[in-house]
Amino acid sequence: MTQINETPRRRTTAGRRPVGKVLPGDARRHHRALILQQLVDDGARSRADLARETSLTRVTISDLVSELMDEGFLVELGTRPGTHMGKPATLVGISEEAPVAIALDLSADGVLSGAVVDLGGLILVREQVAFSRGDDIAAIAALAQHLRDATPRRILGVGIGTPGIVDTHGTVVIAPNLGWDNLDLAAQLSAALGLPVHAGNDSNVAAVAESAFGAGDDQGMLLLMIGSGVGGGVMIDGRALAGPLQSSGEIGHVVVDPDGRQCACGNRGCLETFLSAPALKQLDNDDARRDVGLKLATVLTPVVTTLGIADVVLYGPAELLEGALLDSVRGAFAQQTLPFVAQRVQVRLVPMRDELVLTGAAALVRYRELGVV
Numbered sequence: 001m002t003q004i005n006e007t008p009r010r011r012t013t014a015g016r017r018p019v020g021k022v023l024p025g026d027a028r029r030h031h032r033a034l035i036l037q038q039l040v041d042d043g044a045r046s047r048a049d050l051a052r053e054t055s056l057t058r059v060t061i062s063d064l065v066s067e068l069m070d071e072g073f074l075v076e077l078g079t080r081p082g083t084h085m086g087k088p089a090t091l092v093g094i095s096e097e098a099p100v101a102i103a104l105d106l107s108a109d110g111v112l113s114g115a116v117v118d119l120g121g122l123i124l125v126r127e128q129v130a131f132s133r134g135d136d137i138a139a140i141a142a143l144a145q146h147l148r149d150a151t152p153r154r155i156l157g158v159g160i161g162t163p164g165i166v167d168t169h170g171t172v173v174i175a176p177n178l179g180w181d182n183l184d185l186a187a188q189l190s191a192a193l194g195l196p197v198h199a200g201n202d203s204n205v206a207a208v209a210e211s212a213f214g215a216g217d218d219q220g221m222l223l224l225m226i227g228s229g230v231g232g233g234v235m236i237d238g239r240a241l242a243g244p245l246q247s248s249g250e251i252g253h254v255v256v257d258p259d260g261r262q263c264a265c266g267n268r269g270c271l272e273t274f275l276s277a278p279a280l281k282q283l284d285n286d287d288a289r290r291d292v293g294l295k296l297a298t299v300l301t302p303v304v305t306t307l308g309i310a311d312v313v314l315y316g317p318a319e320l321l322e323g324a325l326l327d328s329v330r331g332a333f334a335q336q337t338l339p340f341v342a343q344r345v346q347v348r349l350v351p352m353r354d355e356l357v358l359t360g361a362a363a364l365v366r367y368r369e370l371g372v373v
């Protein structure tokens with residue numbers, strides 16, 4: 001039987017460190033990232049704690065903490081209540097006035113959502129406007145500007161989660177639903193706003209959010225976002241998987257029935273034609289829901305087994321996924337893979353209200369601007 005665990009696991013932060021090659025010139029930025037990461041993950045602590053936990057010298061810690069305080073990221077929070085003899089340690093922590101990100105979400109049909117999100121992933125202000133295929137991207141810049149005006153805090157940057165294949169420069173290579181083809185979205189928004197802008201695929205940024213702010217296992221997680229379409233994002237070894245085609249996670253367009261319905265991508269019978277929210281709404285009995293669960297498991301099992309992932313997240317409308325469909329996915333997993341894997345994989349549900357695309361877009365800004373994962 002598949003191991004089922006509805007309770008979000010406590011995410012361990014041990015070994016979670018900003019990743020990537022460190023060049024000598026990046027050392028200062030990397031050291032700042034280590035300090036911010038520790039404070040974001042584990043809360044206020046003393047400079048001595050930070051020195052011990054990051055293996056940086058006390059002199060370096062003092063220097064960088066002062067710099068981060070001057071920039072408004074950190075504040076002193078008084079002394080730790082009576083513990084050691086001698087001089088009490090002063091705690092430092094993330095400031096309640098620290099810079100924030102503007103996050104934008106284009107994943108929903110006909111709607112553009114935006115938010116001001118703090119460094120801990122908390123949504124402070126939320127707005128939405130109508131946005132459809134053919135609308136000018138000036139409308140996106142206008143919402144970002146509106147959000148910027150809605151907060152007195154410094155803006156670190158703008159993050160945007162969009163459907164489609166998005167490269168590392170924030171160019172939307174292709175997004176059929178929005179009619180975009182090689183649109184340099186991040187560059188255009190950045191020029192309009194005078195702020196750094198980072199764009200990513202909506203499902204990929206949702207996976208980043210579940211790992212940065214939720215219960216996601218960033219060492220190995222597959223998140224399937226089920227909305228007007230079906231997309232996926234993979235976290236592996238602490239980072240979001242992109243792949244040379246930048247199309248990692250596009251699992252919704254694996255064909256499960258070659259004679260099935262026409263899909264927006266041009267093929268027939270893609271997983272998306274069965275599993276999207278509009279398709280699920282049409283199902284009127286549990287046998288049909290179990291059948292979709294089986295199709296989903298047949299696509300997921302080889303991927304999950306190959307990558308050695310234990311955390312599988314279905315992110316979507318709980319009322320459509322809970323019950324027969326989810327039970328069927330879990331049951332099929334147990335039968336279709338190695339018992340060793342089946343016993344360890346958990347398939348869990350994250351409801352749409354968690355706003356993972358918005359918080360993930362903010363996490364993208366946090367990572368690209370500060371190196372904090």
Ligand SMILES: [Zn+2]
Pocket residue numbers: 252253254263264265266267270272
């Ligand atoms: Zn398709």
